[in-house]
Amino acid sequence: MPHHRFSAAAALLALAALACTGQAVAARADNAQPTTVDADSLRYDDLKQTSIFTGNVVLTKGSLILRSDRLELREDAEGYQYGVATANSGKLVNVRQRREGTNEYIEGVAERVEYDGRNELIHFISRAVVKRLACEQMVDEVRGQRVTYNQRTETYTATGGPQAPTANRRVRTIIQPRGEAASGTPAPAAGCPPTSGKASK
Template identity: 45%
Template sequence: MKLRSFFPLLCGLWLGLAMPAAQAERADRDKPMNIEADALRHDEVQQTSVFTGRVVVTKGSIVLRGERMEVRQDPEGYQSGVVTAESGKRAFFRQKRDTPAGAPEEFVEGEAERIEYDGRGEKVRLIRRAELRRYRAAALSDEITGARIVYDSGADVFTVDGAPQGSKGGGQGRVRAVLSPKEAPAGGAAPAAPAPAPALRPSTELGTGGVQR
């Protein structure tokens, strides 16, 4: 059975303990950023590039998709980007998580009207109509929605904020989460066997053909 929880306005939802033993793919930050789009405008002085039209970004296991993306690179080589969706739609984010040897693969997926990728801080911010999902062995495991979700892949922490009451697309100021129960670790102890039934003993109070009262 899945647990459904509702949290108040601007509630921080910390899932580091709910999603243990896995972090974002550690090699992603060192991989090159590959981008495809219909058009590109690059500013060498400002070190910014603006891609427009069916933008697809890959960086290691990270995938970003949207209608427009502005990419910046700081003097130390760290890359950051802001992906925005086409009107009425949402941009997309996906990243593989490191898991122990032999464990099923895990992925984190997110959607929002605006997605901010911070390569230096290893954070992804999902803004407006935000949704984040975790898949384990290709099966949906956990799902959270809110107005703003911050995924800190380095610390393996998710923070979710609700929206002010009455705001557009705010979901009535609530955060919604569906969390699957934590699975027992592989090779765990087997359940204890039931206690044996007591041995039957002959009664000394029964006569021949009699019935014990």
């Protein structure tokens, strides 16, 4: 499975990718933040160092917010965390994280989300849709059966299959025009311009 770097070049290639600029995709500072989980119930296994949260689960770690119906969270001997989040039938797990030093967010949904803290990987599995938002406007979107983020190397993979949310079961990418290509005028250098339309969610 080829890996694609988050960069402006990805947009030019029009590959199954989210086009991003050179800064880190996820807020690296989030890794040093404490993990807070709210849920309707908790079952903790001290021997296995595993916590199972159920019912309106909301995990917060810095700018990272994960919402699901069930979350199994474990920690290894070195303190790295691993999580498996799932949603009830007909629903999706939702993840949102801010890109460090920008007004951009990465948002993703899937029936199942797996997090590997040691390797800084987030796997969106089954009906996966991942978007990049700039000032709450959708910039890029990729759909597939599975989309995997590598937060450390700023790379990802996307694959199609029977659980892809596309009619042809293939990976699909939507890349919005920006700046002069979109409006005929240069985009602002920094910050968010006043919004005149609806924000993309």
